[in-house]
Amino acid sequence: MSEREPPGTASRRAALRLLDAVLRKGLPLEAALDVAARDLDRSDDRAFAHAIASEALRRLTDLDALIDGATRKPLPDDAKARFALRIALVQALAMNTPHHAAISTVLPLVDGGPRKLVHGVFSAVMRGGASLPDIPTLPAAVEHRWEQAWGSAVARAAARAIAVPPPLDLVFASDAPPEGLEGVSLMPRHLRLERGVAVAGLTGYGKGEWWVQDVSASMPARLLGAGEGRAVLDLCAAPGGKTMQLASAGFAVTAIDASESRLARLRENLARTGLEARILTADVMKWQPAEPADAILLDAPCSATGIFRRHPDVLHRVRPRVVAELAEGQKAMLARAADWLKPGGTLVYSVCSLEPEEGEKVIEAFLAARPDYRLDPVSPEELPSGMRPNDGILRILPGTFEAQGGADGFFIARLRRK
Numbered sequence: 001m002s003e004r005e006p007p008g009t010a011s012r013r014a015a016l017r018l019l020d021a022v023l024r025k026g027l028p029l030e031a032a033l034d035v036a037a038r039d040l041d042r043s044d045d046r047a048f049a050h051a052i053a054s055e056a057l058r059r060l061t062d063l064d065a066l067i068d069g070a071t072r073k074p075l076p077d078d079a080k081a082r083f084a085l086r087i088a089l090v091q092a093l094a095m096n097t098p099h100h101a102a103i104s105t106v107l108p109l110v111d112g113g114p115r116k117l118v119h120g121v122f123s124a125v126m127r128g129g130a131s132l133p134d135i136p137t138l139p140a141a142v143e144h145r146w147e148q149a150w151g152s153a154v155a156r157a158a159a160r161a162i163a164v165p166p167p168l169d170l171v172f173a174s175d176a177p178p179e180g181l182e183g184v185s186l187m188p189r190h191l192r193l194e195r196g197v198a199v200a201g202l203t204g205y206g207k208g209e210w211w212v213q214d215v216s217a218s219m220p221a222r223l224l225g226a227g228e229g230r231a232v233l234d235l236c237a238a239p240g241g242k243t244m245q246l247a248s249a250g251f252a253v254t255a256i257d258a259s260e261s262r263l264a265r266l267r268e269n270l271a272r273t274g275l276e277a278r279i280l281t282a283d284v285m286k287w288q289p290a291e292p293a294d295a296i297l298l299d300a301p302c303s304a305t306g307i308f309r310r311h312p313d314v315l316h317r318v319r320p321r322v323v324a325e326l327a328e329g330q331k332a333m334l335a336r337a338a339d340w341l342k343p344g345g346t347l348v349y350s351v352c353s354l355e356p357e358e359g360e361k362v363i364e365a366f367l368a369a370r371p372d373y374r375l376d377p378v379s380p381e382e383l384p385s386g387m388r389p390n391d392g393i394l395r396i397l398p399g400t401f402e403a404q405g406g407a408d409g410f411f412i413a414r415l416r417r418k
Helices: 009-023 029-036 043-058 060-068 080-094 099-104 112-127 140-150 152-161 241-248 260-273 320-338 360-369
Strands: 168-172 190-193 210-212 231-235 252-257 278-281 293-299 341-351 373-375 394-396 410-417
Touching (some): 043 060, 043 080, 341 360
């Protein structure tokens, strides 16, 4: 940091790099963090840079509207001045940063004429008494896509959902949660806490009595039922929430993932909880089991548009072409995994996506091609109050559990081999 730079400039520089990585390079926010924050030594500085970028992505459409309303000519989408203004404005208007600190820490990020432009536009917006709407505006392409798929009510619910980060959901290894935890239970072995709670300090963390997992993400494993010693393949298993669910339900679990670094987290989680699973580092499209399994859980790699509340970068990175490419991979992975199931066995396919191409259409194509499989309908009795199946399939949309803090978007289909 230059001696002339105000304290905190380095965090804003990292935030600008993060926005650039997401919006210009199409990288996931989390994947870009290490490189973007390479100049930051303190964890709280890294966290602040991440918070700035994340909040800017939540409110990008409205921030850009303010910027465009204060300039004679629209700034290019990739102009550094626009990025700097996004960072300054989101701090001043959504993060309670004093206005002088919000602008003084971004001015060193631009030089020459753009620096004067940034200062002038910021000042004009602030003098005009600007504010951001309570409910952020979805990117136009996303809003149109989700309205076409699910209707305007769901699109409006999605906009409401990105206004604030989601609450904290805990899943318990046993039916009896540890004493001292207070929250709202939406189903057995579940507790919802207020957002912002420090995980490591909660009762039962050190003893491994629970793990963090959104209520929606817990549903695929729940729909496999009790394990009773049956062998299950947990494909694309890391970081391990579903693996721990299956192990605690009594399954003999083989957890497979291609990422050794992500499997390291799974191993840590298993060690903390005292649960057991066989772990393999392998590419599902190249690996195959020695013998068929009683059950399979395929939580397939996807666009992750269903977890936009936690990862708002997906609202800006994911395009129809990306969705189409992922859907082809999902179809291939499901077709391969289907050969590994015993007759009479159960396969659960899930994606944390709001795109029908990755959910409903994948299953439609699969069932049309595989007469040896049928849909095993999910019944309302298997679901918590507030969730309901649609033609035997569980599609979790924005608006679910809204009064309790919401739920991630998911598609889950349960299949039976004849």
